[in-house]
Amino acid sequence: MNIFTGTYHAIKNIIMYPMKLINGNTSIEKLEQQELIRKQKQEQKELKMSVEQPVQRQQVSTISNDRTETLEEEIRSNSASISRNNPNQLPKTDVHKKRTTFDYVVKNDIGQITKSSFDAQSVEEVKAFLINEGYEIVSITAKKPMSSIDISLFKSGKLKTGELSFALTQLATYIKAGIPLIDSIRILAKQSTNPNKRKIYERIVYDLVTGENFSKALENQNNVFPRLLINMVKTSEMTGDLPTTLEEMSDYYTSIEKTKKAMISALAYPAVVFSMSVMVVIFCLVYVVPNFTKMYADQEAALPAITQFTVGISGFLGNNWMYIVGVLVFLLVVYRNLFQNIKSFRRSVQTFYMKLPVFGKIIIYNEVTMFTKTFASLLNHSVHITDSMEILSKISNNEIFKEIIMNTLNTLSKGGKISESFRGQWAFPIVAYEMLVTGESTGQLGIMMEKVSDHYNELHKNSISAVKSLIEPLTIVFLAVAVGFILLSVILPMFSIYGEIG
Numbered sequence: 001m002n003i004f005t006g007t008y009h010a011i012k013n014i015i016m017y018p019m020k021l022i023n024g025n026t027s028i029e030k031l032e033q034q035e036l037i038r039k040q041k042q043e044q045k046e047l048k049m050s051v052e053q054p055v056q057r058q059q060v061s062t063i064s065n066d067r068t069e070t071l072e073e074e075i076r077s078n079s080a081s082i083s084r085n086n087p088n089q090l091p092k093t094d095v096h097k098k099r100t101t102f103d104y105v106v107k108n109d110i111g112q113i114t115k116s117s118f119d120a121q122s123v124e125e126v127k128a129f130l131i132n133e134g135y136e137i138v139s140i141t142a143k144k145p146m147s148s149i150d151i152s153l154f155k156s157g158k159l160k161t162g163e164l165s166f167a168l169t170q171l172a173t174y175i176k177a178g179i180p181l182i183d184s185i186r187i188l189a190k191q192s193t194n195p196n197k198r199k200i201y202e203r204i205v206y207d208l209v210t211g212e213n214f215s216k217a218l219e220n221q222n223n224v225f226p227r228l229l230i231n232m233v234k235t236s237e238m239t240g241d242l243p244t245t246l247e248e249m250s251d252y253y254t255s256i257e258k259t260k261k262a263m264i265s266a267l268a269y270p271a272v273v274f275s276m277s278v279m280v281v282i283f284c285l286v287y288v289v290p291n292f293t294k295m296y297a298d299q300e301a302a303l304p305a306i307t308q309f310t311v312g313i314s315g316f317l318g319n320n321w322m323y324i325v326g327v328l329v330f331l332l333v334v335y336r337n338l339f340q341n342i343k344s345f346r347r348s349v350q351t352f353y354m355k356l357p358v359f360g361k362i363i364i365y366n367e368v369t370m371f372t373k374t375f376a377s378l379l380n381h382s383v384h385i386t387d388s389m390e391i392l393s394k395i396s397n398n399e400i401f402k403e404i405i406m407n408t409l410n411t412l413s414k415g416g417k418i419s420e421s422f423r424g425q426w427a428f429p430i431v432a433y434e435m436l437v438t439g440e441s442t443g444q445l446g447i448m449m450e451k452v453s454d455h456y457n458e459l460h461k462n463s464i465s466a467v468k469s470l471i472e473p474l475t476i477v478f479l480a481v482a483v484g485f486i487l488l489s490v491i492l493p494m495f496s497i498y499g500e501i502g
Helices: 002-023 028-058 065-085 123-132 161-176 181-190 195-209 214-219 227-239 242-299 305-341 343-354 359-380 385-395 399-413 418-422 430-442 445-501
Strands: 100-107 113-120 136-142
Touching (some): 123 136, 123 195, 161 181, 227 242, 227 359, 227 385, 242 305, 343 399, 359 385, 359 445, 385 399, 399 418
Antiparallel strands (some): 100 136
């Protein structure tokens, strides 16, 4: 009897084990509750279909503000109804559920074919969105993750600083002209020729239609939009002045782009000249010197020390150039991985760069400019100082300044002043520190930070011009010395050969 009883309980446990894993409880009451929740999810799906089917029957060719508002009201009312019936029911879109990329082909109101992709949890979600946007669907297919190499790996979907600045300017202009935010972003999506960029704006439109606010829609794509922009938009939604904030952020990113372009343009010419100089030296060593070496070997001439040294370098480069290139690439990859993944290594390298005689000032001036400009923007939008420091710590890539910011947060938590954490910091110039103290004591910290940013931005430009002026003559001297050394090592044996002939 005990054998049959034990067998019965064993089989029962085996059958009930999967249910334990799903429900986390072995009681029948929990299982019945789970079945009730499943039925309520099915009811939500039917309600969702009742929202999407009328939208699919519309098949309109233009964007209608009334249609969008109606869809928003239906989605919100249905979600609210479901929430009242089941408080634990998930919202319409589960952000924790993995999305699938769907490739679609649609026609617009003038018959133009558009191809792009959209990340969604189901094909019905894509259909509802596209029909709501006034498109005629040609095809929708789910992209297989391992079927082929995704072309998006080679086309960046992240907005560049210049593109982001221009998009913010457009949004501010459209909103001030009386165009609703959602329609303004629709315009940005329609004018995007890059499918990856188009998908970014379409994702924002979808989030806005489903009831999310603008800052939340940006935050859902935090790998695309900067954290500073997300927080500034969130602040502007509380104050109700979104267009002004968008314009100010556009100016902010425009100034960053101008600074970056100025640095690139200033260093481009010296970099090209230096690269050409190195290539000329390598060409002389690899192709020119071996010809003379063969001639000297035929004449059995005695080579001076300078020529032997040059011939040795030439032979080493000619025989081992593949290994040299491989080692350089390997070191570059190792350096990049260490810099990105190891904080202590990154901090040591940044400290070394910032303490270089001439180039260190450029890095320090740029970091101070970005820090004070961002800090001023946050303060001028009434963001709390503690919140501002937390945002700055997340958007800064410099470990030295991150450490200063974290010390500032600790100081503020103890009731201290901001200036206490910046006192005596070698990476924060004394002029900037004194203006920080003045702004803190007078209550005009935001204005002072703007002045510090303007001052060090000008110093940054002047430092770049000075480096450019320094690199050009150094490059010319390097080329002259290197080529002259090679020519001298080649010519000297000729005199000894002519002497023996004479």
